[in-house]
Every structure is written in C-alpha cells, then in structure tokens.
Amino acid sequence: MSPIASSEIIRNRFLGFLIWQSIQSTAIFMLCKALLLSPLTSKPFIPSLFGCFSLLLFLLSMLLFAIAVQTTATPQWRRPASPLGLALGILRLVFTGSSPPASDFLRRARVSLSIVLLVCASAVSGFVGIVSIAATSFSGSFGGLISKFGFRAFVTGLLYGLHCVFYHRFVLVFPIVQRPPFFSYKMGLPSAFRQALKLSVAASLLSAAFALFLPNQHESQVGGGYFVHHFVFYIASFAVMLSWELILHLHKVLHTKRFVFAPLEGCAAIETNPSEPLLSVLEESSPGSLLQYLAYLDLSMVCGSNVDPWRRAAFFEETGDTYKRVVSQCLKPLVQLASKLAEGLNSADNTHKLSHQLYSPDDIRQSSEILELFNDFQLYAWCAQAIASLETRSHREDKFGVAQLSGSHATALSTLLSCLLAVETFMGKKSNLQSPNNMLGPGGIKWATNSAARREIVTTLDKKRAGPFRSKSYALADVLKTSIYMIISEFHEEMVASAKLGHLEKYWVISVKPIYGSVDLLVQKLHFFLNFQAS
Incomplete structure (x- = not known):
C-alpha cells in the first residue's frame, strides 16, 4: 500500500x-x-x-x-x-x-x-x-x-x-x-x-x-x-x-474501527503477495500514529482469529521472507519497551549506588520518562498476542517449516521473557538466579523449596504515586505471561523432550545476550513456565 x-x-x-x-x-x-x-x-x-x-x-x-x-x-x-x-x-x-x-x-x-x-x-x-x-x-x-x-x-x-x-x-x-x-x-x-x-x-x-x-x-x-x-x-x-x-x-x-489492510478483491496481488499492504504500513507508518495502531490491530486479528485465514496462510509462504518480516514487526515494539526499561532500571541502580540517601530506585523508576512507556499498552498487548498466536498457529499451519528454519521460536520466546522480566523488575519483583541444586532433587524431581516455590516478593511501591501506570504494568505482565503460556502449551511435548536431553536453551532461547537479564535467567524463567509455576 x-x-x-x-x-x-x-x-x-x-x-x-x-x-x-x-x-x-x-x-x-x-x-x-x-x-x-x-x-x-x-x-x-x-x-x-x-x-x-x-x-x-x-x-x-x-x-x-x-x-x-x-x-x-x-x-x-x-x-x-x-x-x-x-x-x-x-x-x-x-x-x-x-x-x-x-x-x-x-x-x-x-x-x-x-x-x-x-x-x-x-x-x-x-x-x-x-x-x-x-x-x-x-x-x-x-x-x-x-x-x-x-x-x-x-x-x-x-x-x-x-x-x-x-x-x-x-x-x-x-x-x-x-x-x-x-x-x-x-x-x-x-x-x-x-x-x-x-x-x-x-x-x-x-x-x-x-x-x-x-x-x-x-x-x-x-x-x-x-x-x-x-x-x-x-x-x-x-x-x-x-x-x-x-x-x-x-x-x-x-x-478505532478495524481497517483491513489487504488487496482489493479481483486484484492480482491477492494471489501473488497479499501481505504487502499490511507490511508496508507497519514498516513505513510513524511510531504512535493512528495508522500504525490500525495496522497492528489488523495484524493481531489476522494472527489470532479465523476471520481471514487465507491472509495468515500467506505469512507462511515458501521463502520465509514474509514470516520474518511479520515476526520482526511484532517484536519491534516489545524490543523497544524492554530496551528502554533496561536503560532506565540500570540508571536507577547506578544512581542508588552513588547516592542512596538522596534517591531510591522506586523514585527513579517512577520518573515520567519510564512511566510514559506504558502509554502504548494497547500496542504492546497486540504485539504479544499476535506473536504468540502466530507461533502457535505455525505448529499446525506452517507447511514449509519456515518458522522453525528461521529460528523465530527462540527469538519470540526470548523477547517475551526479557520483556516480562523488565516489566516485573519495574513492578518491584525480584528475579534472582537460583542454583540448580536447589531446584532439582534426587532423580531429577523438583522439590517445592522455599526459594523456588515462594511467590516473588513485591517491594514497597507507592500505589498512589504510580497511579494508572502501575495497573498498566500489571496488565502488561499478565498479557506477556498469557502469550508465553500459549506458546508453551502448544509446544509442551517438544520442550519437555528438549529439557530431558539438556537442549532446551539450544532450541528455545537465543544464545546471545538478551535485551534484559541473562541467558541463564531466561532459561530459569522458561523452566518455571514449562512447569506451570510462573506467577
């Protein structure tokens, strides 16, 4: 378009x-x-x-x-x-x-x-x-x-x-x-x-x-x-x-009515490249514009519902280029959110170390620059739901295996996990890397120890000062958890088999440094989701 x-x-x-x-x-x-x-x-x-x-x-x-x-x-x-x-x-x-x-x-x-x-x-x-x-x-x-x-x-x-x-x-x-x-x-x-x-x-x-x-x-x-x-x-x-x-x-x-970014009926582009109008708007529209929101709304509905199944089927074309572009556009806002949260939280920690008597991490965390990130909550929710639905549908609808060959499974899961860790840290939750000895007992049985089974403790955070942004952070965390669980539920058997062989992080987590956290922390978080214990 x-x-x-x-x-x-x-x-x-x-x-x-x-x-x-x-x-x-x-x-x-x-x-x-x-x-x-x-x-x-x-x-x-x-x-x-x-x-x-x-x-x-x-x-x-x-x-x-x-x-x-x-x-x-x-x-x-x-x-x-x-x-x-x-x-x-x-x-x-x-x-x-x-x-x-x-x-x-x-x-x-x-x-x-x-x-x-x-x-x-x-x-x-x-x-x-x-x-x-x-x-x-x-x-x-x-x-x-x-x-x-x-x-x-x-x-x-x-x-x-x-x-x-x-x-x-x-x-x-x-x-x-x-x-x-x-x-x-x-x-x-x-x-x-x-x-x-x-x-x-x-x-x-x-x-x-x-x-x-x-x-x-x-x-x-x-x-x-x-x-x-x-x-x-x-x-x-x-x-x-x-x-x-x-x-x-x-x-x-x-x-706010949905607009269908698809070629007109009878046009040759329906058979050749029906995804180009939507992808061109996603790639060329201004950030935060109404046109961008309409495009992401259309993408979310195509990926998550059966309204236009022929348009979703076009994402899994043989070359895999369309699928890579769709995944890239779905993850782009989430990557930006996690990067800005990581930058703000790291600067808050450095400030706290230099002058803990004058500043606290909560004060910096609630600064207007960081809080303003959650104004795009609707956009983040659409992106998380779209990538989760697309990855889930690929298990049954991807005839050419472009999702697996492109490595989007590990990229999507790692981005969702990194974004979730950043949001939870903003909320005040602690995500500590635990020793495998504390998580696994004899015979590989997972014991419910206090360190593993306890709920992540929420630090003191003034609700009145955070206002609606605090509720948006909780809502976004719920959306991210639901999206991760969608992928986990669909690929549960494959992930369990990979975990038994010790290859879980090889196929489902990226090997480079993630946007927020570390590879080991993402693997631990993925284990919690795999055991349905993430909360």
Whole structure:
C-alpha cells in the first residue's frame, strides 16, 4: 500500500466523521428547539430565516470543536511540556538561533499547542453554540443576548475543554471486541446522555458563580424572567454538551474501527503477495500514529482469529521472507519497551549506588520518562498476542517449516521473557538466579523449596504515586505471561523432550545476550513456565 493510499484512510474517516457529526448536531438542535424551548418561542414549528441562521451558527461551532478533536486526538497520551519548560525552550530557540531544539521538546511543544487549541476551540464553540440556541427563544436585542448568555457560555466551553484535557478524553481507546459501527455508536448513547446531563448541571452552577464577579450582575430582575433565562441557559448548555459528548463518541467509533489492510478483491496481488499492504504500513507508518495502531490491530486479528485465514496462510509462504518480516514487526515494539526499561532500571541502580540517601530506585523508576512507556499498552498487548498466536498457529499451519528454519521460536520466546522480566523488575519483583541444586532433587524431581516455590516478593511501591501506570504494568505482565503460556502449551511435548536431553536453551532461547537479564535467567524463567509455576 502506497503512502498516498495510506493517508487516504485517515482522510476518508475524517470526512465521514464530519458528515455524521453534522447530522447528529442538526438533530439535537431541532429536537431541543421543538421539544424543550417551544413554549418560550413564538411560532416554533414555522421555519424562519433567523432560525436557519441560528442553526448554521450552531453547526459551525460544532464543526470547530470536531476539527479540534481530530487535531488533538491520539491513540496514546503524551505528556505536554510544562509552561516553564516551554518558555525556556522558546527563549533558547530565539536567542541561540542556529542550534535546533531537541526533538523531545518539539514533540512536547506540539502536544501543548494542540491542547491549548482544544481548550480555546471548546470555549469559542461553547460561546457560539449556546448563544445560537438561546437566541431562538430570546426576545431582546443582540447586545442583551450577549450580556445574558455570552460570558457564561464562554466559561462553560472553557470548563468543558479543561475537563477533556484533565480526563484525556481525546485519547483513542480501542475496544476489546470489534463491533459494527452502528451498534458501537448505539451502545454509547446512554452514557453520553448521562455525562451531558451531569456536566451541564455543573457548568451552569460554575458559570453562574463566575458571572457574579461581573459588574451589574448583582441587580435582580423583575418577575420570572430571571428563572426563564437560567432555564434557557441550562437547556442550551445541555444541548451543546450532548453534541460534544456525541462528537467524542462518534470520533472514537469511526477511528478505532478495524481497517483491513489487504488487496482489493479481483486484484492480482491477492494471489501473488497479499501481505504487502499490511507490511508496508507497519514498516513505513510513524511510531504512535493512528495508522500504525490500525495496522497492528489488523495484524493481531489476522494472527489470532479465523476471520481471514487465507491472509495468515500467506505469512507462511515458501521463502520465509514474509514470516520474518511479520515476526520482526511484532517484536519491534516489545524490543523497544524492554530496551528502554533496561536503560532506565540500570540508571536507577547506578544512581542508588552513588547516592542512596538522596534517591531510591522506586523514585527513579517512577520518573515520567519510564512511566510514559506504558502509554502504548494497547500496542504492546497486540504485539504479544499476535506473536504468540502466530507461533502457535505455525505448529499446525506452517507447511514449509519456515518458522522453525528461521529460528523465530527462540527469538519470540526470548523477547517475551526479557520483556516480562523488565516489566516485573519495574513492578518491584525480584528475579534472582537460583542454583540448580536447589531446584532439582534426587532423580531429577523438583522439590517445592522455599526459594523456588515462594511467590516473588513485591517491594514497597507507592500505589498512589504510580497511579494508572502501575495497573498498566500489571496488565502488561499478565498479557506477556498469557502469550508465553500459549506458546508453551502448544509446544509442551517438544520442550519437555528438549529439557530431558539438556537442549532446551539450544532450541528455545537465543544464545546471545538478551535485551534484559541473562541467558541463564531466561532459561530459569522458561523452566518455571514449562512447569506451570510462573506467577
């Protein structure tokens, strides 16, 4: 698949997203005007030029918010630059001139800019959207309309933008089970309605509190107009927030839907090289991009399910080149994770040795650079599941033996074991190399000694400081263990036979130094899995 065709995938989904969000926004505006604000509107069911203009303004406000969501949306959360670091980086860039800023600073600066644009777009969208709805039932002048609803509408949009940033609402979370888009959209309607109801109440109260600081706001109004204006504002803010919630939900449904990276039906590439479109996207897409996530999702489903068995069969073609490329792309994110964890943990140990009174390994281990690695949890889970499913399927579907000839069994197992050891060390578990004499008794019987059978002790780690990253590390460890057990269960007889002959590490563990740990430590860990005692 060419880069141009790959970019069209995101572009087509974005265009479809804009079309459908405009349809749902129009429906919300019409229902709000006809059902909720009709008692306060003269001739509510008769079309008018002013009503059409109000609808156009409302759609433009929702379009602005939708474009801001599309610009900010990402499959993974990236920490933005701090205000002080951003200011220092800009000053360094201005005064040094020729020396370019670091790539990490540029990435964090782009994240900060996109977040600021989202908050600003939300504030403007809230101002225009709420005012356009309230105008349909307001009988005063335009200046009176702005003075009554403008500031509160702007504050409402600003608060909602800050809510989206604080709770990472723009981060795309892929569903575990892929459903048809209509069904996924329908399932999210009740939660969007409840969320809009709660947020509109909070926004109405907070915006009213902010409005008290404006001049001339302490003057009371005559009659029931005061309560009518509050009612109209609440209905308008509820309609706008419901539109925002549905825009976020629709964006997630359309952009996390699986895309099949395969040649079109009737194309000659189906018979010659059906795996090339998927592999080209995996090899050429930018790290952390939505296109890369879609490609790994498609790869995981091809390897682990029987949806497209003909595509998985094409991985085991006679030359073995396709299989090597697939395995390389599956292991690439896991190798990067284990390497960065190993680098961070080693630097933590060195720091602890030099100044144990000032630093602790847990403090360095929880640094933002290491914790940020677990933002790609979904990608790591897909890669681990895909390589485990592919290795398992190769036992029955690999007619040419390319998996065995390429040595992927040892590479895949060693990578999974190294990554698991690195994650467990990050969690605080101790992995000590035990003496074979302590593990085996007379006749090769494995005795349940305290050192071998005990559960790996978890060191003291502040859960509150680790936050969601700690749960992600536990979840990733479970995914890695499940993937290793899948391979162990499929090749159990072969591994037991190799272990009896003393050739287990020869055929199932790489001979060079692994990414994390040592060869002996990987062999010991593999023995634990082989005896179904790894926990």
